[in-house]
Amino acid sequence: MLFNSLNFAIFLPLVFILYWFFVGKNLKLQNLLLLVASYFFYACWDWRFLFLLVFSTLLDFYTGLKMFDSSNIKMKKFWFWLSVIVNLGFLGVFKYYNFFAESFAQSISYFGFHVNPRTLNVILPVGISFYTFHGLSYVIDIYKGRIKAERNFIDYSVFVSFFPLLVAGPIERATHLLPQIQKSRTFDYTQAINGLRQILWGLFKKVVIADQCAQYANMIFDNPSSYSGSTLVLGAIFFTFQIYGDFSGYSDIALGTARLFGIELLRNFAYPYFSRDIAEFWRRWHISLSTWFRDYLYIPLGGSKVGLWQKVRNTFIIFLVSGFWHGANWTFIAWGFLNALFIMPSILFQTNRNNLEIVAKGRLLPDVREILSIVFTFSLTVFAWIFFRSDNISAAFHYIAGIFSSSLFSIPTVRPSILFCILAVFMLVEWLGREQQFALEQFALKWNRAIRWSMYYTIILAIFYFAISDQQFIYFQF
């Protein structure tokens, strides 16, 4: 069930009505309803993988309890590693087995050995990378003594499977979400209205920005040899906006939906394309994943409290793992590696925490230095996305070679003027709303109802007008 589908447009109000009108303030029933709705939502993708989700939930719930109740450190370790190995094992089999088998076969072929790797013909269970990470964070937190084990299976299951975040995050933490699930929720008008607004803005980003950019990005990336260098640059920029609109749009819908049920999820995006350096970009892009890797990998590796070279090593590890998390393809690893390279100057010169606040806070416009930093950071990001979007490494290099040709300074052959206007308006709205959780919130605070509603109707009209059928979200494949 896609967020941008008719099925979801019926499913959501139905669950909302049941939740607030029939279940009321009864916490047990609230959570039970959320769990049933979440499992139904997941089963709509592929009911067979529901067993995997339930198994993963049961495993982490049980090992969590065993770990928490165990006074013997050896047993604690045993349950911890059991959970980690089984969770990562599933992820490895479903997501990475074919990649490793094929890469192995390819690498030994260089030495003259030829094997036909036995690959698995399995589809990737939707959301597996996300719910595995939910479970892992819970188990690690118990092991480290940061939280107590949850004793109510329904509550724990809702934490893992809450439908807005089930298939593509944000990757939640037990410390943040579980306390909200354990507490009875009461209806809050402002929260619900804000949720609806965020859903609307998310849909706009997905349908009007991402899907429109996707048409041109796909066209150019699918056949790069037919386009000039300048058009290839434009193709990469279109993909840059596509992936932002797609993933941040999804996250907005997820956060907005959760708000309708009185639950606040972790923020996943904070205007990343206004970042002044790559370190800031990574504090603003897919925040829930970046912080997950920071807390569960970077800090255990020593974080920034180690020597310079260890810090460099840790940074590379984090970005390579993060790239690999996205998918079993060398392109994602190259993308991670590039980002690690880009962030190196900030690490080496210890400027990675220079830009913590949003750019030009309290001001309408940025200064020249800020503009130049934003443009430079954006260019680096666009360059890295080429690897992310390409089918394989050689396609990425072929694309880049096409950019750096004599036609780089020619006029692009693809010039969708309507899309350019939409992108300009979109970036203007994002700029004006950059101090809020999501851009549309800014206008809700300032404008009167008549103007606000007119704007909402215009956005809805745009969503309908630009709708393209069956557009999947990019991050569902991860």
Place this chain on the structure above:
Amino acid sequence: MRRFIKYSILFALPILLVGIVFEIFLRKIPNDYAYKRGYLDKHSNELRILFLGNSHFYFGIDPQFIGQHVFNASHVSQSLDYDYAILDKYKDRIENLQCIVLPVDYFSLFTTLETSVEDWRVKNYRIYYGLYMGNVLCDNFEIFSILPKDNLERCIQYYSKNKSSISCTELGWGFEYLSSKSKNLDTTGMTAANRHTIKTDKHFNHNVAVLNRLISFAKQRKIKIVFITSPASSAYVTRLDSMQLNRTIQQMQSLADNKDVYYLNLLTEPRFLKEDFYDADHLNEKGAQKFSVIIGNFVEESLGK
């Protein structure tokens, strides 16, 4: 909560109203499906020969060259299960029907409408034929089945320019594939062959079962049934997967008994020349005339047996 409900309803009401009005306006635009259903409602009891099937028949069979009481009830991408469903809908009214003719082409046994790229057409059968197959919610609505942009264009065409969406003649032949607008056979042959080559046979058994149901239905009613593999240009045929093609031909030959069930393979029929094709696998008006006459003769011959 009361405030939330009040404003939600107030906000959603205009959207709902616009949606309903748009849906009504769209449904009022005359189209092939509504027309053919209307024709079958009125004339199914008079029909002697009924053509069902996909675009190869829709553009290839012009009943005026075959005789009286002949109707072409095919539609673009209509799969075998929909052919059967249409027949089943009119089973109590087709008392004079003597022959059913339908195409079984290279892809027919390997695809269904719901799983094809043309799945948006399912709504036409629900809305205009009243055939409830599949379980996709969007298929109950015009507004959710076609892109809003295209729906808007349809409305503008009909309500301001009085151009309906009907593109077939009174007897059901699709008249839009004209020789004057012919396409390049080589390019269309490549794309069509690619599109029609199916890598899975998961629908094969289902489609064969549908054919068997069709045959037993026809036998029960003493109606002859003729399966045809439609002619196509060599640009298309040479690019087909021989396994898929042979499987289709063998399956159809095994079903034919030359008494009640006939199978005629015209895929490489030499009487069809390049100039008979609109694109690599569809006939133009000249080819349609030739094809209709050949099929008409074959059917009459079979009926005489």
